[in-house]
Amino acid sequence: MNETATDANSEERPVPRMAAPLGATAAPPHPTGNDDFILRTEGLLKRFAGVAAVDHLSMTLPRKGITSIVGPNGSGKSTLINLLSGILPIDGGMVTIDGIALRAIMPSDSPTHGVTRTFQEVRLFDQMTVWDNILVTLTARSVVDSLLELTPAKYEARARELLETVGLWGKRRDLAVNLSYGQRKLLEVARALSMDVKIYLFDEPFAGLFPVMLERVKGLLNELKAQGKAIIFIEHNMDLIRALSDYIIVLDSGELLAEGEVNEVLARPEVIKAYLGT
Ligand code: ADP
Ligand code: MG
Numbered sequence: 001m002n003e004t005a006t007d008a009n010s011e012e013r014p015v016p017r018m019a020a021p022l023g024a025t026a027a028p029p030h031p032t033g034n035d036d037f038i039l040r041t042e043g044l045l046k047r048f049a050g051v052a053a054v055d056h057l058s059m060t061l062p063r064k065g066i067t068s069i070v071g072p073n074g075s076g077k078s079t080l081i082n083l084l085s086g087i088l089p090i091d092g093g094m095v096t097i098d099g100i101a102l103r104a105i106m107p108s109d110s111p112t113h114g115v116t117r118t119f120q121e122v123r124l125f126d127q128m129t130v131w132d133n134i135l136v137t138l139t140a141r142s143v144v145d146s147l148l149e150l151t152p153a154k155y156e157a158r159a160r161e162l163l164e165t166v167g168l169w170g171k172r173r174d175l176a177v178n179l180s181y182g183q184r185k186l187l188e189v190a191r192a193l194s195m196d197v198k199i200y201l202f203d204e205p206f207a208g209l210f211p212v213m214l215e216r217v218k219g220l221l222n223e224l225k226a227q228g229k230a231i232i233f234i235e236h237n238m239d240l241i242r243a244l245s246d247y248i249i250v251l252d253s254g255e256l257l258a259e260g261e262v263n264e265v266l267a268r269p270e271v272i273k274a275y276l277g278t
Contacts (some may be wrong), residue, residue: 021022030074038063038098038114038230039084040197041188044256045092046079055254056093061199061247065222066231066240067273068262071251077234078120080251081201084232085117097199101264114198118191122184126177130168130187134159137194139183153196158194166190167216193224199225202233206240242266250274 020260039061046054054076061067069077082088084095097113125133127156138155163169166186172180176187186207192200204219221244226232235241241248241262250257250273256267265271 002265006197009165015050036063037061039083040096040118041093042096044080044083044090044095046076046083046088047091052254056085056122057251058093059233059256060261061230061251063230064228065246066225066233066244067247067249068245069232069234069249069251070236070241071257072193076253077251078203078256081117081203081232081234081252084199085115085201087117100151115201116192116195116197116199118185120203120207122188124176124184124187124191126175128176129162129172130174130176130179133187134162134190134194140158162194164174165193165220167213182209186213186216189220193220197229199230202231203252204234204236206233206235206237214243236244238266 037060040059042058044054044057044059057076057080069118071077078087083090091260100113102113122156124137128136135155138158146255160169163172166189168179168183168186171183176184177232179187185208189202189205192202202221205221206214209217220241221231233244235244245262247260248262249259250265250271257274258268258271
């Protein structure tokens with residue numbers, strides 16, 4: 001990631017550092033208008049039964065590259081992704097994507113805002129074939145294309161490409177419900193890849209995958225990175241986090257414990273103490 005972009009008014013632009021102490025009112029770590037960051041949250045709040053799952057969270061997402069979200073179970077990682085993708089309504093604060101402040105993101109709008117995501121608990125159309133699961137996301141995207149009947153050849157070619165990419169071409173006639181756990185995860189990743197957006201959010205895409213499939217998903221995330229996309233993934237495995245991510249966001253009880261370049265953040269004593277437990 002480019003951390004040396006120049007700022008017209010300063011020789012040295014501040015790079016992401018430790019968040020303010022928990023409970024303090026933190027200034028955003030980056031000045032507004034900083035083009036290195038595609039998304040930021042300010043004071044983002046989500047409560048369940050009065051308890052804050054995401055607690056006045058201010059964080060930033062680099063425009064390019066892979067960002068991991070880490071934190072103990074229940075620290076608000078999935079809730080954060082649900083808020084960023086409009087699956088859950090926001091109780092307070094703001095999400096800004098490419099400079100546009102959004103108080104409410106409807107799930108159906110999220111591609112418009114340039115966001116797509118996968119779920120920790122895979123969500124597919126179970127009673128549809130693998131093939132149709134891909135086609136519905138592809139064709140739902142463009143009303144204009146549908147009107148002009150630019151289907152099916154264009155979409156079919158793309159659907160085939162996506163299924164081959166995730167290694168599910170041979171399974172295209174199977175119902176989604178009959179796939180193995182790993183295959184279901186791969187199909188969900190393929191559905192996310194079928195969206196041409198700016199921000200891809202993956203909730204534990206590697207959880208429970210066998211090594212071959214794990215390598216495949218790793219390759220897909222790196223491909224998105226090579227295309228200049230912003231990618232977020234939630235993960236617990238430190239080897240995967242170090243291998244894949246450029247940037248990291250560390251959550252603790254719904255609050256930001258740290259964010260910044262991955263190796264630098266993981267070396268901070270407070271992160272090691274709070275999260276890595278050593
Ligand atoms: P993580 O993904 O980091 O494990 P979650 O975001 O799933 O954490 O959960 C954060 C907190 O919010 C937890 O205490 C969890 O029980 C609670 N929570 C998450 N989703 C819901 C929900 N739909 N209803 C009620 N509580 C929820
Ligand atoms: Mg989760």
